[in-house]
Amino acid sequence: xxxxxxxxxxxxxxxxxxxxxxxxxxxxxxxxxxxxxxxxxxxxxxxxxxxxxxxxxxxxxxxxxxxxxxxxxxxxxxxxxxxxxxxxxxxxxxxxxxxxxxxxxxxxxxxxx
Amino acid sequence: xxxxxxxxxxxxxxxxxxxxxxxxxxxxxxxxxxxxxxxxxxxxxxxxxxxxxxxxxxxxxxxxxxxxxxxxxxxxxxxxxxxxxxxxxxxxxxxxxxxxxxxxxxxxx
Numbered sequence: 025x026x027x028x029x030x031x032x033x034x035x036x037x038x039x040x041x042x043x044x045x046x047x048x049x050x051x052x053x054x055x056x057x058x059x060x061x062x063x064x065x066x067x068x069x070x071x072x073x074x075x076x077x078x079x080x081x082x083x084x085x086x087x088x089x090x091x092x093x094x095x096x097x098x099x100x101x102x103x104x105x106x107x108x109x110x111x112x113x114x115x116x117x118x119x120x121x122x123x124x125x126x127x128x129x130x131x132x133x134x135x136x137x
Numbered sequence: 138x139x140x141x142x143x144x145x146x147x148x149x150x151x152x153x154x155x156x157x158x159x160x161x162x163x164x165x166x167x168x169x170x171x172x173x174x175x176x177x178x179x180x181x182x183x184x185x186x187x188x189x190x191x192x193x194x195x196x197x198x199x200x201x202x203x204x205x206x207x208x209x210x211x212x213x214x215x216x217x218x219x220x221x222x223x224x225x226x227x228x229x230x231x232x233x234x235x236x237x238x239x240x241x242x243x244x245x246x
Contacts, residue, residue: 066236067236069233072233114179114180121232122167122168123187126170126180130178133177
């Protein structure tokens with residue numbers, strides 16, 4: 025089945041220790057997104073790509089970076105995680121266009137100790 | 138600014154009907170999405186409205202009034218598995234989804 029895959033599902037890192045989250049898709053969608061979602065809050069868009077065209081949201085902290093080496097893969101790097109970065113990180117993909125729904129991966133739950 | 142307003146929590150009874158309202162203000166408008174999110178899981182797509190009126194899809198229907206900046210999600214014949222958060226997300230002129238925090242729906246037997 026075509027899908028969006030995120031690894032790992034649960035990640036524990038130490039305060040200040042860099043961590044990378046990964047996402048892959050078999051849907052061949054042009055657009056990929058990274059969201060941060062904290063409990064009972066709206067998903068917050070961190071980055072999105074249209075193909076390799078990178079878009080950084082204005083309020084995404086510099087501590088977060090992203091890479092998309094090819095259509096299928098996308099990575100989220102957190103350079104120096106703080107306690108406030110503990111959250112669910114969601115990867116999503118879509119076709120371009122207004123009516124195109126976003127398909128989400130299962131998410132990575134990040135804990136910072 | 139851009140703003141989404143939906144109730145934080147609602148409670149309904151199994152087998153009943155519930156309507157979840159959403160009002161929004163966005164910079165431009167390219168349609169409105171509803172997503173369902175079970176606790177600890179990712180959102181899944183429910184519906185998309187771009188024109189005024191009601192879209193029906195099985196037990197779920199979604200309504201849009203662009204002039205009022207208003208949408209609702211109607212869930213019929215509620216089942217226990219419908220206990221989840223329901224997120225309203227209009228799309229702005231930059232084709233970005235503006236997400237609400239969601240309405241947590243609790244279904245009681």
